[in-house]
Amino acid sequence: MVRDVADTKQHVTNSPAAFGKRMIVANMINCYDSIDYERAGYLNDLRCVIAKFMGREEPRHGDTGPLLEVFRRRTGEWYEVDGGTLRMKMYKKGTCHIEVHPDMAWRLNAVLASLYPAAIPASFRTKPNAKGKKHKVFGRPLPFAVITMLSKMRSEPNRPVRYDRWEEPRPPLTANPHALQFDYGDRSEAVQSEAEKILAMIGGVRHNKNAHVWFEFEFSPREALDEIIISGCVPDQRAHQFYPTPDELAIQVTELADIGDEHTCLEPSAGIGGIADHMPKGRTRCVEISDLHCKVLEAKGFDVTQADFLTWAGTTADRFDRVVMNPPFSEGRWLSHLTAAAGLLKAGGQVTAVLPAGAKNKDMLPGFDLEWSRVIENAFAGTTVSVVILVARKR
Structure with missing residues (x-):
């Protein structure tokens, strides 16, 4: 049992020490409103051990700093951390509450019990029969190095900049107020490549001029970056809305689309063309609401219509032989997008769609013959999203 002593404002406990109990670390944020890095080191050590159990690389010294910086801005709320292995809450006074997922806690307690047999009660060393009600199933976290790189991103200047007191101000590369660039310093090409994929997942469009790379957002x-730093994963709503279809999945879905030489094609909610890139460019219409993404699609040479797909589908007279799509999943929107796409088919046409795994074998699209692929686990890096591919042929 944990209680707060009103007169001293310090936490005490009369419970046996075990990882199944809530841990309370005072002064994680000190009186100077900055992180106490000695105490942050305790949390970093805990994350290192949990990472070992997950088969994940360990966080480096200092990788916990960005996490606590976000918590300092988000006090008073519980958040899932590191794919759900931890739950944490920070208070304005600097006290941090930490809970370990039950499936992870018993492993940690077993390690302690092997070192100190009399210290941990047997009840804490037993694998739980059921998942903890407060905890979600583990996610698939991103590498710590990628998360740290994302946490250090700086704003790209959108006004003239004077780099030297004697020179004229240089015009900015963009006028976008939401543009970001990577921080200075050495960085692994593999880590940067992964970070760039994550930025694309949350709607970033990559630009490169004279070897200078930046990302623009609408x-x-x-x-969204704070959510990634806390959870270690891309928020599902953002991922479903913006994530460009991975190339391997895009190839699968376009092969199943069975596009012939005479077929006219459509990719709804095309993003930056992850699927359309594998479709015949001269016969493919892309519908996309984002002005930024439309410019990317136009630069690739696609026939582009800038519109909200559902609104456009309800008004257009155009019809297509093949519709290939990866619709937004959040709030069940995939079904309304799928139904709208099916209504745009010519007789004998086909819609091929990437859908959430839970949609498999559901009765939908009257007048269509439906075929389902196997469930594809963890289809999107950094998320727990599993998908299925539907091939629906109009009778």
């Missing part, structure tokens, strides 16, 4: 990405 919204401030800081909140």
